[in-house]
Amino acid sequence: MPEPHRPVVLAVDDDPHVLRAIRRDLIRAYQGRYRVLTSGSGAEAIQILDSLINRNEEPALVLSDQRMPELTGIELLAAAADRFPSARRVLLTAYADTSVAIAAINEVRLDHYLIKPWDPPEERLYPVLDELLADWQSSYEPPYGGITVTGLPFAPATHRVRDFLTRHRQPFKFQDATESGEDIPAAELPVVTLPDGRRLAAPATGQLATALGLAMEVKHPHYDVAIVGAGPAGLAAAVYTASEGLSTLLVEAYVPGGQAGSSSRIENYLGFPSGISGVELTSRAVSQARRFGVDLLAPMEAVRLRRAGRAVILDLADGKEISAGTVLLCPGLSYSRFDAEGAARFEGAGIYYGATLSETTLCTGQHVWIVGGANSAGQAALHFSRHARHVTMLVRAENLESRMSQYLIDEINRAPNIDVRTRTILVAADGDDRLEHITLRNLDTGEEVTEDAEYVFTFIGARPRTEWLDGAVARDPHGFLVTGQDLGPRKTIGGWDLPREPLPLETSMPGVFVAGDARSKSIKRIASSVGEGAMAVAMIHRYRAES
CATH class of the missing domain: 3.40.50.2300 (Response regulator)
Structure with missing residues (x-):
């Protein structure tokens, strides 16, 4: 047998x-x-x-x-x-x-x-x-020995480790610390036990990446292209630059994939009629980039951008510097935080930003709340509906049609365990060491009700991850990076020292380009981000030819 x-x-x-x-x-x-x-x-x-x-x-x-x-x-x-x-x-x-x-x-x-x-x-x-x-x-979590995470189900530190492993496609078994039979001090949780028996107490993501062999070192003192951000735009650009013979470094602060990498199911991306998970799409793109020789440095945060002659210097969080002939900025977006009363206290302990597929197993048979009415919220609602007992969507607008694709609306309407509450917002969160209750307000009547809630996943807009670029390149009032003609005449751009106007996708710093969601006036779609990544490579070639 x-x-x-x-x-x-x-x-x-x-x-x-x-x-x-x-x-x-x-x-x-x-x-x-x-x-x-x-x-x-x-x-x-x-x-x-x-x-x-x-x-x-x-x-x-x-x-x-x-x-x-x-x-x-x-x-x-x-x-x-x-x-x-x-x-x-x-x-x-x-x-x-x-x-x-x-x-x-x-x-x-x-x-x-x-x-x-x-x-x-x-x-x-x-x-x-x-x-x-x-x-x-x-x-799939096989029943044989592998990575084990021992922690508290609703602790933010445990959530970060689970999310990191899930998005890196590292199978693991979760064990509730209160049921493990071990007396582990709270400060050491979560404990990650590796297949070889090593135990990591409350590991940082960098330590975990190194232990799992996921971290990489910078191989060259200077690169033709350094790309910041390994979302769809950055990964697409990396594939093209490396395949065309340019030495390429890809720097990612957390896990490759960006917001797309956390999507439970992407069903409107060309070439995947049955849909594909963000993790799977990202994994394929990373493998493709590495096949062409891209050096991937993750998790590693870029903290400063500056010029040194015609080279561009990236300062990293570990104190090292990266020199490159050109830089492509693809920092992407991060989900906006709740301004609801008490919400900040439960981040990672019942309130989660994005789909966070690592929490799927915990939601089995439970009531899940989804806040938001755009495509990402709809995809998450459908994903959790296959595991949770019930899913409730809280939507500020009068209906889903204003921001969501019709195919998602049709599927949500067919799902028997999804209900949609329009003109409803979350105004408060409450509980002890984990989320237990939320207060909802109807925007038309002003009526407020309190509901039991343990799992809330939010998709309420996003902001660009560009704070570290303040003062280095031009940003619009919302923090998005301004490029090309939107910068105005070259004579009005501070620090611009070239006799030509900025190229499309080029920032106010010559040789530094932008692609993807963090660019001002960009279209917030995966396909458009991939397209911008490819377009940026053409601009980089043009810049190199003129320099």
């Missing part, structure tokens, strides 16, 4: 010939890592899924033919989703049924569909399943 902890890949088809073929191909590629099971009927497949529940096992992937007697593939995959929400679901279908498969993407959150036959599997089967299984593995 295979080890009981080995995840299952289940294939279902009532055609014996097709079932033998899919079993053969699955075993050839995945038998070493997964337990491959097959079934010739939907009813039998349901029995297999129920037996996995009884044995505390889990399927990573369920593939099902659509046209089966008694139970269609879509009905079977819906039943599988009820039992195992995280399992990836693939529909096997004939060409004539592709419209049914496309509709199922929204109806049962289908992850993919495959048209039969799938020969050759190396081109038409394995790439799809490899991607889905890798995505599933990124959130």
